[in-house]
Amino acid sequence: MSLRLTARGLCLGHPGHPVLDGVDLDVAPGEVLxxxxxxxxxxxxxxxxLAGLLPPLGGELLADGRPLRGPGAERALVFQEDGxxxxxxxxxxxxLPLAVxxxxxxxxxxPVADWIGRVGLAGLERRLPRELSGGQRQRVQxxxxxxxxxxxxxMDEPFGALDAQTRAAMQQLLLSVWEKERCTVVFVTHDVDEALLLGDRVAVLGGGTVAAVHAVPYSRDPAARSEPAVAALRELLLAQLSGAGRPVPEEGSP
Known part of the structure; x- marks a missing residue:
């Protein structure tokens, strides 16, 4: 069963120097945000x-309605560097997680053999990371x-260092895995097109808080990139990221 993650008035950063303040966000179970x-x-x-690696300075951070305190096996973190x-x-x-x-x-x-096969690395089980391409290392991660x-x-910009072809392949792999597992995914990216392809919703950080949350039309449909609604949302996101757009509340908010 997937996990609901909730922030209410969340303040994050260092004492006296918050990076984010007043963050209100609700990630529904099974959603890709x-x-x-x-x-x-x-x-x-x-x-x-959200991974439990940074305690809040203020506000609430909840997992299924309970205070989130520290890392937990129910939450996995994927970095840009494969680690x-x-x-x-x-x-x-x-x-490694099972050994821990x-x-x-x-x-x-x-489970190990199953996942190695599912990410397309069957036959490479005995190779060391230095013997793998960047895309293969991300598959291992x-x-x-x-x-x-x-x-x-x-996921913290996990495909940001990959070439365009490998990145597209990893995006499709992630979507195929999500279709079967339906776990909750929070995916950080600097790429608006990637955000629109993968997400049910896109959260825009700006001004030290969540400035806007937008529902994505035709989510996870690569063919919908030219749809007017998708193109319009893309332009709005770019404007908000450049500071030209006005913050817009989450759909359904008063």
Whole structure:
């Protein structure tokens, strides 16, 4: 079952120097929420808080209505840098979350093999990270994040360093995985087109808070990029990111 993540009046940063303040956000179970904002606008800060790595300075941060305190196995974090352990093979990197949980070795092999196959790396189990391409390393990271069956996956510009073709392939892989798992996903990106392709909604960070949240028409449909509603939302997002647009409340808000 997927996880609901809720922020109410959330303040994040360092004492006396908040990066984000007054953040109100509700991520529905099973939703893909993409988050965009200018560099230094607090995207990674928000994600670290949702992962339990950054305690709030104020406000509330909840997981299924309960205070979120510290990291938990129900939330997996995926970074732009793959963070693979260079001395561990593909198989041993993927099994790491299960090993940390002290899952018996005999119970690890099935899920590990399954996820290695699902991300398209069957046959590469014994390779070390240095023997893999950038896209392959990100596939390993995705499998490692998902092998423990998290209820929410928090992704910090995971495809930002990839070439366009590999990035498109990883986007489609993520969507195919989400279609089967239906876990909650919070996906930070600096790319508006990526945000529109992947998200049910797009949250715009600006002015030290969530300036706007927009529902995405034709979400996860690559063919809809030229649809007028999608094109109009793209222009609005670009305007808001440049500071030219006025903050717009979440749809359904008074």
């Amino acid at each position: 993409t988050v965009v904002g200018v560099s230094g606008g607090g995207k990674s800060t928000l994600l670290r808080a 693979l352990l260079p001395w561990r093979t593909v198989r041993r990197n993927v099994e 949980r002290r899952t018996p070795r005999a119970e690890r092999s099935g 995705l499998a490692r994040a998902l092998v423990g069956a998290p209820r929410a996956v928090l």
